Amino acid sequence: MLGVDVGSVDQATLIAYGAWIHRLKMYPYFDTAHYLLVTCEIRDEMSSAAGMFSRKHPLSCWLSTMLMCFADAFLASFLLGEPLITPFKRHDDILLATLIWYLVFYAPFDAVYKLTKITPVKVVLSILKEFKRAHKVAQGVSHAAKLYPHSYLVQILVGTAKGAGTGVVRPIEQFVRGVWMPTHNELLRPSLYTKVCLIASTLLVLEANSTFLNAPHDLVYLGMLGFLLYFKLAYLLFHVSEPFAPFENLFCAVAMGGIWDALSRAIAASRERKLANKDTVPLPSDKKEQ
Amino acid sequence: MLGVDVGSVDQATLIAYGAWIHRLKMYPYFDTAHYLLVTCEIRDEMSSAAGMFSRKHPLSCWLSTMLMCFADAFLASFLLGEPLITPFKRHDDILLATLIWYLVFYAPFDAVYKLTKITPVKVVLSILKEFKRAHKVAQGVSHAAKLYPHSYLVQILVGTAKGAGTGVVRPIEQFVRGVWMPTHNELLRPSLYTKVCLIASTLLVLEANSTFLNAPHDLVYLGMLGFLLYFKLAYLLFHVSEPFAPFENLFCAVAMGGIWDALSRAIAASRERKLANKDTVPLPSDKKEQ
Amino acid sequence: MLGVDVGSVDQATLIAYGAWIHRLKMYPYFDTAHYLLVTCEIRDEMSSAAGMFSRKHPLSCWLSTMLMCFADAFLASFLLGEPLITPFKRHDDILLATLIWYLVFYAPFDAVYKLTKITPVKVVLSILKEFKRAHKVAQGVSHAAKLYPHSYLVQILVGTAKGAGTGVVRPIEQFVRGVWMPTHNELLRPSLYTKVCLIASTLLVLEANSTFLNAPHDLVYLGMLGFLLYFKLAYLLFHVSEPFAPFENLFCAVAMGGIWDALSRAIAASRERKLANKDTVPLPSDKKEQ
Structure with a gap:
């Protein structure tokens, strides 16, 4: 009797947590973490040229940062035939992303950039970013499900695009910066996040459409978030970069x-x-x- | 009297044939032929690298095949501002194309790929594919005519895009496979099929909008199909690759x-x-x- | 009393002029000037290869000219999720642009091309082109304002895209001609016209939405046109190619x-x-x- 009670309480608590997390507002804290990590990634990619480039080509630098910060929205809009300019509609988002771009590239003594390289800060930011990613995947799947209720593949693809769009948009971002590397693209060697997002959105689509997986939606959401966090932390702390390699090889x-x-x-x-x-x-x- | 009778019977028969062909279902036989030939073409293009590439980058290989199998739909959607993801909406098509992709690249002992290289099989598949092409051109023209009833150029362009979209989409498909050859593109040296589709869709637009050509629609459709088949067979059997060269030069x-x-x-x-x-x-x- | 009267008459006259210019029909004279200069620019870019290229690849040459003549419309449609094929809808425009393409590339003894290189002709054409540019910027801003009334950034971006779209579309135009130069793009080194159009559309958005600038719309339009003409003539006659350099450096x-x-x-x-x-x-x- 006790065990059952504890169990049911546990599940109810989990669902409540899931609902609470599901309804969290992304703006401004989670968005900030996302923009910060994306901008730092761009700066890392430029490596030693970053200083010179950001001084000489501020417009190109800003635009490529915006492209990456809103890569998911651009990609999903492109696939679904919606206006590409949508992400520029909300001034708050653009201003926040611009502020963070400015701080990462032009802050005195590189303070902000150096701060994000400290491991504990990076871990906290990454955790916040995974919250945002889970939010985007769920949003993408539900948005596509509204437009194409019976096309599960479209829902999975849009969910993945929302969760891991940066990889696919990267060639365009590089082109804006005058870099062109056609032999390296996300689709040739899908990154860990693309695979994880693919699994996560498949999970959500299964939950919504099949009878195999009939847990409450908020619980599935919580599970998906845990799944994303697990792989992110495994990567950050233990450098597990290819956890799926054995399954893939098999x-x-x-x-x-x-x-x-x-x-x-x-x-x-x-x-x-x-x-x-x-x-x-x-x-x-x-x-x-x- | 007899001659006239035979003639009128002939035309009626032809119209009946045209109507029958016009209403043929493309799925699954004609689609299969189309997907098979497109996938084999991709594999031919990779030449000796195909084996290694398909094993190392299955995702990129699959996506580039899908891009080419539905190139016409992607291109027409892109031009008409419709959702790009539309071809992924119907599960049947995607499953069939995926099955054929799998058979061409991974079938034991390369059986399927080698089979399509046998001339009689290739000729039959090509004939089926031209049926599909005629269907797509007619569909493209009538779809564009619904959206832009008075823009004949748009109708011709969309018809051509539907009939010969693979050529224009090829650079993107190559990019997905990590290949980039900007100096070779369809628009620099339009292929025979692009020209034939251009003529075919011009014919259809003329038929629908002018008083010069007022044959029944099904007869025009049959004529267009014959036209497509004629050039395809001339190319396959007698290697006539540039039948328009004299006119072009003139x-x-x-x-x-x-x-x-x-x-x-x-x-x-x-x-x-x-x-x-x-x-x-x-x-x-x-x-x-x- | 007199001074005030003269002043008010002056402003009324200016507003009347502004209204008259604002309502000028672009087709065919202003369009002709625009198409002529754009086509000549493409030909200049090809330099010595132009003769050979236009003879060998007429389709690619025509398409790249069309892409540049309607670059603003393509770019704005792409950003706003409207059908890309829209510019091909109006037969008049396409026929006029095709005629000018033909005259520039194939006219006997290169008469038309050589004519546009004579300075007075070039100045007149450039002035007409700036009228067209002002028209396009205003149109872009008001079109975007209808779709996104509260997104000032979108309005500014669409206005700039309409006014200076050729720069951004150029890589695609070059690709159509089989040329690929990823390290040179408009966004890395924005041209003078891009900057001027950015300022002009910011002006229009400010006028429409703020209380700082409450001059009559036609007067603002006239001012914007004067602004565009000023920089164009400064560039053409005195080769002032970077008037903003001091401000930018500061x-x-x-x-x-x-x-x-x-x-x-x-x-x-x-x-x-x-x-x-x-x-x-x-x-x-x-x-x-x-």
Whole structure:
């Protein structure tokens, strides 16, 4: 009796927590963390050229930062045929992102940038960012579900795009900065976050549409957030950058031609051996004839 | 009397055939042929790298195949401001295309890919694909005509995009695969299919809007299909890759500056000759003076 | 009394002029000037390859010219999620642009192209083009204001895109011609026209939304046109290509890290001097010890 009670209380508490987190306002704290990390990432990518570039090309620098800060919104709008300029509609967001861009690139003595490189600060910011990511994935899935209620693939794709859009938008951002690296793109080597977002949005779509997964929505949301946080912290603290590698390798071996390739190679090898035997078997007889 | 009767019966039969073909369902047989040929084309383009690439980057490989299989829909949606994600809406199409992608790249012993390289199979698939192409061109023209009833150019462009979109989308598909060749694009050297689709959609627009061409719609459709099939078979069986070259050359000579260029060159040459004469004529007098 | 009267008459006259100019029809004279200058610019960019290219790739040449002639419309449609094909809707515009493309590239003895290079002709065409530009900026701002009445940034961006879209669309136009120069783009080094259009559309947005600037709309329009013409003529006649450079340098020095960078350098230098002193001060004592 007690156990059941505790269990039910636990679940109710979790659902309440989930609902509370689900309804959290992203602006300004979670947004700030997101913009800060994205801007620092751009600056890291420029590496030693960042100082010079931000002084010489402030417009290009600002625009590429905006592109990345709102990459998810741009990508989702592009896919769904909505106006691309939507993210520029809300002045608050743009002003906040601009402020953070300014602080990261032009703050006296690089204070803000150096601050974000301190591990505890980085961990806190990353946790806040994952809250924002969970929010965006859920928002993307529910938005797509409103437009295309029966197209699960569209819902999953839009959810993933909202959660991990920066990777896909990066080539355009690089182009704005005058950099062009066509042989490196997100789709060739999907990053960990893309995979995690894909799984998270699949989870949400399953929850909304199937009978396999009929937990309350807020609980699923909480689970998804935990899932995102788990991989983020594993990456930050223990440098686990490819947790799915074993599954991927197994899947590739089974489904993506691994077995058949091995079989083909084995057959080719056995054929060669046979040919080699044929070549070597007659040799003694040749000798006899000599 | 008999001749007239036979003629009228013939036309009625043709119209009936046209109507029947016009109303044929594309899914699944014609779609299958289309997806198969497109996927094989991508694999041909990768040439020897195909095996390695499809094993190492399955996501990029799948996405580039989807981009090409639904290139017409993506391009038309992009031009008409409709959601780009539309082709992912119907699960049947995506599943069929994915199945074919899988079979072409990962089938045991490359069976499916090798099968499509056998000439009779290829010819049958190509014929089926032209049925699909005719369907897409007609659909594109009528869709654009609904949106822009008086913009004939838009109708022709959308019809062409639907019929020969793969060429224009190819650079994006290559980018997804990490390949970037900006100096080769469809618009620099339009392929035969682009030209044929341009003519076909012009025909359809003329039929719908002018009084010059007032044959029944189904007959025009049948004629367009015959036109597409004719050039496809000429290409496949007799390797006629540039049937329009004589007309193009004539047109370029007359309209695209050919005549004027020749005239300018002639004038320049005659001027040079005059100058040369002036240079050589005084020589004897010079000699006399000596 | 007289002065006041003259003043009020003057303003009324100016407003009347502004209203008259504001309501001028762009088609065909102003459009012609715009298309002519844009097409000549494309031809200048190709430099010596223009003759050969226009003969060998007429389709690519035509399409890239159309892209640039209607660059503003394409860019604004793209940003606002409207159909990209809109500029192809009106046959008049396309026919006029095609005619001008034809004359610039294929006219006998290059007559039209050479004509536009004569300074007085160029100045007249440029003045007409600035009328068209003012028209487009005002149109862009008012169109965006209808869609997003409270998003001033969107209005400014769309106004700028309409006024100076060619710069941003240029990479795509170059791609159509098989040229790809990712390290040169408008956003890295915004041209004078982009800056002028940015100021002009900011002016219009301020006029429409604030209480600081409450002159009549037609007067503001006239002022904006004068502003555009002023910089254009300064550029054409006196080669003033960077009139904003002093302000930009001042702004960069104050806001874009200039002062802080100098301070950091000064501190670093003083530290080095201290270190150098420390290194040199002990030297005599060392000597004493020896």
